[in-house]
Amino acid sequence: MLDLGRVVYVDAQKTGSTFLTEFLVRNSGLPVLFQRKHSPLTAEIWERPDVTVFMTIREPAAYYESLFRFGLDGSGNISAALRARGLAHVYEPDEKHFRAFIRAVNDGRRWGLMTRRLTTITSLERPGQLTRRVSTGGGARRRRRIHAVRMEHMAADLANLAEQWEGFSRLGALIPTADPSIDRNASSGRGFRLSDAARAELRSLDGPLGDLERPVLDLYARWP
Known part of the structure; x- marks a missing residue:
């Protein structure tokens, strides 16, 4: 997981996560609050009012x-x-x-x-968005949204998150569409x-x- 404060990236293994983590650290312009490879989300993250959580997925x-x-x-x-x-x-x-x-x-x-790496999916709100019930402290459970970024369409899908944070559009434009280093750990x-x-x-x-x-x-x- 990479915690950038207003943006949190969940880095499922074998989904281009090494490439994207390094790319975000280098280009997002946001401070790194926490970084640990393939670590799970914590309840504290969901308490932030304007946090955007996204993860990379891959065609099964x-x-x-x-x-x-x-x-x-x-x-x-x-x-x-x-x-x-x-x-x-x-x-x-x-x-x-x-x-x-x-x-x-x-x-x-x-x-x-x-x-399972996408956690328990309870509904698909619309293409590219996953909704799950999460514990948000004190035993309460609320619906929170996780945005999916497909490894195969990383640049376009990041750009599509621009409505959550204008920086996503800029980041999407920086990723070459067929960058071989996305799957560098093949x-x-x-x-x-x-x-x-x-x-x-x-x-x-x-x-x-x-x-x-x-x-x-x-x-x-x-x-x-």
């Missing part, structure tokens, strides 16, 4: 593929957790084991990893790549990620 098929490739290289906390539970066998560079990986990381969960993944057919199936609501990641897949479908 690409997100799972990136996490799987990361684990094939022996990296990441998800890989460490699965290996500690005796599930190291899912890390072989083929689609059969990739599907086993999806089942393993979502075993017993109602929602998939991408959706893994070699022992050469693993999803086939086009498997990717299309995963992106379908009838595919393996359909029920797990429906809110995120819907968000991508509604938000050109």
Whole structure:
């Protein structure tokens, strides 16, 4: 998480977060109040009257593929957790084991990893905005808005947040549309790549990620 006072960025891993965190620190012009990689939001943040909270997300098929490739290289906390539970066998560079990986990381969960990183979504207010119920101190729970910035459309989506803070439009203009450093931590993944057919199936609501990641897949479908 990166806390800039009036703007707070939630940096989900494998969503271009290293690039965007460094970019915001360098270009936002706002003081850094707190910075810790992949740390959760705190109740205190929601007590600020004019705070804008946003996070980066990623198309779910690409997100799972990136996490799987990361684990094939022996990296990441998800890989460490699965290996500690005796599930190291899912890390072989083929689609059969990739599907086993999806089942393993979502075993017993109602929602998939991408959706869980967006927290519990209670409604989609409009494209690009997620609403959740959050604890705001004293046991009270209110609806608060988290804005989603798609990794694949980072520049445009930041610019679209200009209504929240005029600085977002300037920041969006500074990000090159196809900056390769956005995905600078991409893994070699022992050469693993999803086939086009498997990717299309995963992106379908009838595919393996359909029920797990429906809110995120819907968000991508509604938000050109």
